[in-house]
Amino acid sequence: MRNHPFHLVNPSPWPLFASFAVFIFTIGMTQYMHGFIGGGYTLTLGFSMVLYAMYVWWRDIIREATFEGHHTQAVQRGIRYGVILFITSEVMFFVAFFWSFFHGSLAPTIEIGAVWPPKGISVIGPWEVPLLNTFILLSSGASVTWAHHAILAGERKQALNGLYMTIALAVVFTFFQAYEYVEAPFTISDSVYGSTFYMLTGGHGLHVIVGTTFLAICTIRLYNYHFTKSHHLGFEAAALYWHFVDVVWLFLFVVVYWWGGA
CATH class of the missing domain: 1.20.120.80 (Cytochrome c oxidase, subunit III, four-helix bundle)
Known part of the structure; x- marks a missing residue:
């Protein structure tokens, strides 16, 4: 039983996934702006990964705040x-x-x-x-x-x-x-x-x-x-x-x- 009011966050894969998604997004944007073949696909993939990271990370925070009472x-x-x-x-x-x-x-x-x-x-x-x-x-x-x-x-x-x-x-x-x-x-x-x-x-x-x-x-x-x-x-x-x-x-x-x- 904890004796403090703070929330010790459980290990989460989303920070690492979000970093990788932003990396792919940046590469895709650079390729697309310089006319590389397939740059648009890389940009779309990276942007989709960023959106997914936002969704799952926010979902976990909402769960911790609303249903688990950690906030x-x-x-x-x-x-x-x-x-x-x-x-x-x-x-x-x-x-x-x-x-x-x-x-x-x-x-x-x-x-x-x-x-x-x-x-x-x-x-x-x-x-x-x-x-x-x-x-x-x-x-x-x-x-x-x-x-x-x-x-x-x-x-x-x-x-x-x-x-x-x-x-x-x-x-x-x-x-x-x-x-x-x-x-x-x-x-x-x-x-x-x-x-x-x-x-x-x-x-x-x-x-x-x-x-x-x-x-x-x-x-x-x-x-x-x-x-x-x-x-x-x-x-x-x-x-x-x-x-x-x-x-x-x-x-x-x-x-x-x-x-x-x-």
Whole structure:
């Protein structure tokens, strides 16, 4: 019998399998980008292995937390710290590209015409699709907060409705982002503006897709009665991640679309 509240994890094959899957995925991506014969098949195999590793590893964690009772208050506190540190590292990811954007815009070099936006670049107006997407994403932040409060109040049906609304808004946001990319008058290779624009908005779009997947898994878990008033750490992590995505988009809208395109 243990005399501490911490979870000593049983030996698992998934960390090693996940490492091997990422290795295959990286090789496949490299081969595919350089036009190697069979590179697409290797990429598909590696990506499938990564997805399988995610599924089985998350399955085991859900089993340990929900059915075996290993996630005590002390364990949950440690996981919360881990989620906060993870989001902090994500903040640093965006800081790097915002820094690059400001470096190019505050002191534009002669190579780009000594002006910002660079000479020849037709920027995307902030008051059309970007403004619409801002309202959509802020609304999704409100709906995920609604779902959180509903879980705390024991209102499972309302929580599900809040999550359904959040996921629907996230899908609409992603659709409009893709539409904007299709209609954009410049590409990622068009000077420092194009590269920083697509790295910032594309990086954020990837985070939206990850957050949407996160919330979809939480919806399935809530539907299967995995969450209670006092035990819903998985949802808390998803909600915190989603609010981070919201805040990053506000910075993107103000800095890149509004101020950076003026």
